[in-house]
Amino acid sequence: MAIMSRKNSVKGILYLVRSVPKRYASVESKTQVWISLHTDSRGAANAKADAVWQQQVAAWEAKLAGDTTDAEALFESARELAAARGFKYVRADKVVDLPIEQLLERIEAIGGKRQKPDVQEARALLGTVDAPEFTLSKALEAYWGLAKDKTFGKDADQLRKWKNPRKLAIRSLIEVIGDKPLSSITRDDLLDFRDSLMERIETGAIMPSTANKQLTHLGGIFSTVNEKKRLDLDLSVTGLKFKEGDKIPRPPFSDDWIRDKLLAPGALDGLNIEARTILLVMINTGARPSEIANLSADRIRLSDNVPHISIEPDGREVKSAYARRKIPLTGVSLEAMRACPNGFPRYAGKSSLSAAVNKFLRENGLMETEQHVMYSLRHSFEDRMLAAGIDDRIRRDVFGHRLDRERYGGGASLEYTLELLSAIAI
Incomplete structure (x- = not known):
């Protein structure tokens, strides 16, 4: 079955797929995908058809999701479409560095009709869909939802106490480098922020431990958003922390x-x-x-x-x-x-x-x-x-x-x- 490019046509296909009784779908739909199984054996085809059919449906649904102007949804649909074709989404600048055999596999997997490649599949398999831009403030908002495993069991006051130092860390960084997209943050930006922390330490405004906590919170936010949103960015704060002096414990009451x-x-x-x-x-x-x-x-x-x-x-x-x-x-x-x-x-x-x-x-x-x-x-x-x-x-x-x-x-x-x-x- 050729994949139709127009949104309404694909919706119609998905409607038919979901409404066909299982006993018919197991014959008709599987027959339609035999051509992609590289076998003329009905038995061999039936053994593979379920997985291939589910892969095909996943690809259609990913295409539907990709018909959007929302950058985050578009990027996610490209990842899902690549996965439905058996590949990991890789940025274009890294696709070109793949071994020639792997690059050809991606190109050959791009579907289409009448000798015309399917544009959405090409963009997904060749990595030309841009990752969504997350400014520092937007990244923090996304982080709250991505880090729910760290807040499970906290009451309202504990949650506030957990959020506040992370808000402070992002706010402090924005004051130094502006509300930049994560993709635009450079090592020099992070070094500039470290310099600003050093100035505050030297004036006695904060302790080294306080500065280190801000860097730790920034690192946690960066790594979580980067990993879970699959941004593939280099935002390490490694090597930026300050040496801490001995902690002075609170004295006991006699x-x-x-x-x-x-x-x-x-x-x-x-x-x-x-x-x-x-x-x-x-x-x-x-x-x-x-x-x-x-x-x-x-x-x-x-x-x-x-x-x-x-x-x-x-x-x-x-x-x-x-x-x-x-x-x-x-x-x-x-x-x-x-x-x-x-x-x-x-x-x-x-x-x-x-x-x-x-x-x-x-x-x-x-x-x-x-x-x-x-x-x-x-x-x-x-x-x-x-x-x-x-x-x-x-x-x-x-x-x-x-x-x-x-x-x-x-x-x-x-x-x-x-x-x-x-x-x-x-």
Whole structure:
């Protein structure tokens, strides 16, 4: 059957193909494709006909999709048409470099009628359909849909936090080189961007680690869009990163500061009940503020034999596989949690908690030094566990940290962990 070039004619063929009963299609349609099977044996032809027929239908559908002015759809249809003919779509500048035998195979596979080659097939097999242009801003929009595997399980706030640094990276690059198409970005453009980051590092506006994160995000966006949209571009950021100095960890609050300042009568009264509770729960659990803020009522188990919180995925992802854990409630943390047994609706799924607490602590003279933040309570708890000689495996399990060896068994029981943590509770 000759392939018709007009859109309506091809639509008509596809309609007939789909409407012919299977028992007729298996005879009539397969007979029509015998001529392309290079055999005069009916049995041999029938054995191959199904695959060839499906290939033919795929080619027709790809042609229909190619009858469009949309560059992305046109490029995709060219890829599909090439695949239906048994070839990978390759750009014209690379087709000409193919071994002569492979080039001839492509030319011979181009269909047509009356000695005239089919234009769509020729463009698909010889790689003359231009890849769609993605400017930096358009590439970012495409990236959100292409990287869904990286956002699965994130709640709205986590998704916002994941997107924002990537938006910043693209915006920063656009400020330096403009909203250029990816195909026009050169190594010099990327070096210019690196120079701009270097200037900001030298003025103290950003740290090397911050600059490196921007480069990492750009590399991730480029590679994902390039690969999944089959653009075949060279957009590597390899070799552009900066050497990072030693990280300065946040200092822990001293036990005396916690007891005498943070827990002084009335010291935290200016905080709303949910923020105050989360801060107090951190003291003897070492849990992250966001982990506590997103606890649902069924994860706060005050009436169990061992009162505890259970940190699990609950409409949002946890930081890592090791972050799923149960932590006994002791001391002021247990007492505080009784005020919010149903969770923290004011802060669940939001990012305003740490900023609000840090601001309150600074304005009320409750920060031990300028380097201290709310998160420093997590470091304080770890120091107390270390000073008490608590086993490394238990410390890592309580903190939700990765173990530097294979993890055997189920770890310490909740009862035994309670016993250990009660001894260091404030």
